[in-house]
Amino acid sequence: MIDFPAFGAALNMLGGSLDAWIWVVPGLLIGLLFGALPGISVSMAMALVLPATLYMDFLPAIIFLTSVYTGAGFGGSIPAVLINIPGTSSAVATTFDGYPMAQKGLHNEALGAALVSSCIGVLISYVILFVLVQPLAEIVLRIGPYEMAAIGIWGLVLLGSIGGSSVTKGLFAAGIGVLCGTVGMNTAGYMRGDMGIPWLLDGVPTIPAMVGLLAASQLFALVNAKFIVADESKRTISLRRIIAGGGLVLGSPVALLRGSFIGVFIGAVPGVGSSIANLISYGEARRVSPDPESYGKGNPRGLIAAESANSSSEGGSMATMLALGIPGGGATAILLASFAMHNVIGGPRFMEQNRDIVYAIIISNFAQALILLLVGTAFVFVASTVVRLPLRYLIPSVLVMSTMGAFAIEGSIAGPITLFVFAVLGWLMSRYGFPVAAIVVGLLLGKLIETELLRAWQLAGGDPLYILEHPVAVGILVLMAVSLGLSLRRDIRRRRALKAASAVA
Amino acid sequence: MQTAILRRRIAWAPLALVTALAGIALAYLLEARGVSHDPQNLLLLQPTAWLVLGLWVFLAFGFLRMPVTEGEVRETPAEVLRILAMVGAFGLFILGLEAVGYDLSIWGFTLVALVIGGERKPLPLLLFPPLFMLGVVHGFRLLVPYPFPTSLL
Numbered sequence: 001m002i003d004f005p006a007f008g009a010a011l012n013m014l015g016g017s018l019d020a021w022i023w024v025v026p027g028l029l030i031g032l033l034f035g036a037l038p039g040i041s042v043s044m045a046m047a048l049v050l051p052a053t054l055y056m057d058f059l060p061a062i063i064f065l066t067s068v069y070t071g072a073g074f075g076g077s078i079p080a081v082l083i084n085i086p087g088t089s090s091a092v093a094t095t096f097d098g099y100p101m102a103q104k105g106l107h108n109e110a111l112g113a114a115l116v117s118s119c120i121g122v123l124i125s126y127v128i129l130f131v132l133v134q135p136l137a138e139i140v141l142r143i144g145p146y147e148m149a150a151i152g153i154w155g156l157v158l159l160g161s162i163g164g165s166s167v168t169k170g171l172f173a174a175g176i177g178v179l180c181g182t183v184g185m186n187t188a189g190y191m192r193g194d195m196g197i198p199w200l201l202d203g204v205p206t207i208p209a210m211v212g213l214l215a216a217s218q219l220f221a222l223v224n225a226k227f228i229v230a231d232e233s234k235r236t237i238s239l240r241r242i243i244a245g246g247g248l249v250l251g252s253p254v255a256l257l258r259g260s261f262i263g264v265f266i267g268a269v270p271g272v273g274s275s276i277a278n279l280i281s282y283g284e285a286r287r288v289s290p291d292p293e294s295y296g297k298g299n300p301r302g303l304i305a306a307e308s309a310n311s312s313s314e315g316g317s318m319a320t321m322l323a324l325g326i327p328g329g330g331a332t333a334i335l336l337a338s339f340a341m342h343n344v345i346g347g348p349r350f351m352e353q354n355r356d357i358v359y360a361i362i363i364s365n366f367a368q369a370l371i372l373l374l375v376g377t378a379f380v381f382v383a384s385t386v387v388r389l390p391l392r393y394l395i396p397s398v399l400v401m402s403t404m405g406a407f408a409i410e411g412s413i414a415g416p417i418t419l420f421v422f423a424v425l426g427w428l429m430s431r432y433g434f435p436v437a438a439i440v441v442g443l444l445l446g447k448l449i450e451t452e453l454l455r456a457w458q459l460a461g462g463d464p465l466y467i468l469e470h471p472v473a474v475g476i477l478v479l480m481a482v483s484l485g486l487s488l489r490r491d492i493r494r495r496r497a498l499k500a501a502s503a504v505a
Numbered sequence: 506m507q508t509a510i511l512r513r514r515i516a517w518a519p520l521a522l523v524t525a526l527a528g529i530a531l532a533y534l535l536e537a538r539g540v541s542h543d544p545q546n547l548l549l550l551q552p553t554a555w556l557v558l559g560l561w562v563f564l565a566f567g568f569l570r571m572p573v574t575e576g577e578v579r580e581t582p583a584e585v586l587r588i589l590a591m592v593g594a595f596g597l598f599i600l601g602l603e604a605v606g607y608d609l610s611i612w613g614f615t616l617v618a619l620v621i622g623g624e625r626k627p628l629p630l631l632l633f634p635p636l637f638m639l640g641v642v643h644g645f646r647l648l649v650p651y652p653f654p655t656s657l658l
Binding site: 048168169171172175176178179182183186188190191192193216220221223224390391392393395396397399400401403404407408411412413416417419420423424427428429432433446449450453454457458462 | 530548564591595611637651653
């Protein structure tokens, strides 16, 4: 599986070229900065630096872009932890436990844990890519609409009752999210719920809605507070505690490895990407945990699961791009554009003829993950000062920046209007105990599930039993049902045990 | 630890919220059914809308008999008013973006939000909003390829 002569050539190529290395730190810093700005996505950050790569050689250009990719992958988690805004859609699940940790004054630990999870996630994903690039790509080719719909349903069911005290409220919120996700024209050409507004034909703008639901609603609720962290003694910024947060990751190897594997596999599926990986990994960690109630209240394992998955999805999507020439999402599409700018065509032939360059990209990414550990620590140290800013300044600043980010994504007033509507909805729902995260998950997965179900329906000619010809999809659904049944049985046993214990007391 | 239930009451605000959302879900379902009854139109939308309406029954029943527990902390009317003022100011800011320009809107909203947040010192009120507006407008002009209307800059 590993081509050792090509590997040696890759080492020589990297060892003999200073150009290949000097762009790593600037790339990581640009990625961190843009990823941390709400509304600026990983792909937007890469698109902004793409023209600069035109005058570089091919390998330094790709290394520069992958450095931005790696930096932005972690950058999105900084505002997710500090102000409950997922800097990118891949950091939604990072907010679930990251922000509660920050509110408890554990912002240093949360950021340290997020950073180390991201770095190890990237490392693991590229190790898997290094060994299994070809077989992984072949598996991806077998994934069709049935399997994609099954993955989407898996995510939705796992997260239906996220963070909420009541399953009914969680399901209601998820249902509202799914309905919002179906607004506009579906792939069969039917227009629903657009209310005659032209920009709703493409559906509800997802990122502005998500930022409104998660962040702006939270900021409204904080209007009467003075600081994000109420206790002054806990507002310290400590390198020692950031490093201690990194140590938490090493103490949770199962959450880390599970998140990384989920991230690689889901990241490799074109069109699914890191945002779904982030959510599914979090949901899985919560489901198998002996203490699921602690999730959403600042459990570091939730943060580790979410961050390792969104970072490791980078390696997965790179596998699909390098082996098949198929971009899994916006970021890999920009990498392919850079290939084209240098007259290189990605895909199986590139992989066969330039295995040394493929290995050089992979080795460089190992180095990027390690350098990110240092650069990211310094960045996190500076970014943590947010907890010391008075909320009377932070609230208008973040609301304005989010609004401008929403405008930047949509290119019109549609972004800010969506942000406002969903901010009010999110504030009202969280005020009355509905888990806002469930609406976000519904919104993200609703569109994916509908599109894939429709494709499956069209392929089957309306025959639901046609699914039996897709054993992988059936396997995912059976596994989901079995694991849900086991979780339910465990919950019932635990409740009985608690009841018995309180009766004895 | 179990909290003691003192009495039960009707929770009007959450009841109104879920009823409004269920109403919107029903209106959406009827509109979608008006477009077409084809399963390709209603495959996910219809079962989800029915699920939301079914859950509304459970939730509404719960909100009609909401328990009032011991030690329940509620915001004071002044605190609620301050949140509503911020929501209103943010709404006006969004409305003003295209009407008066992004620059003036940002300036005005930042100033009002600082006052709502409790800032009373004249110097920060005078300096922070225009400086912040300058930074945001120029920063986003560099980053964003789309033009946005401004009055002053």
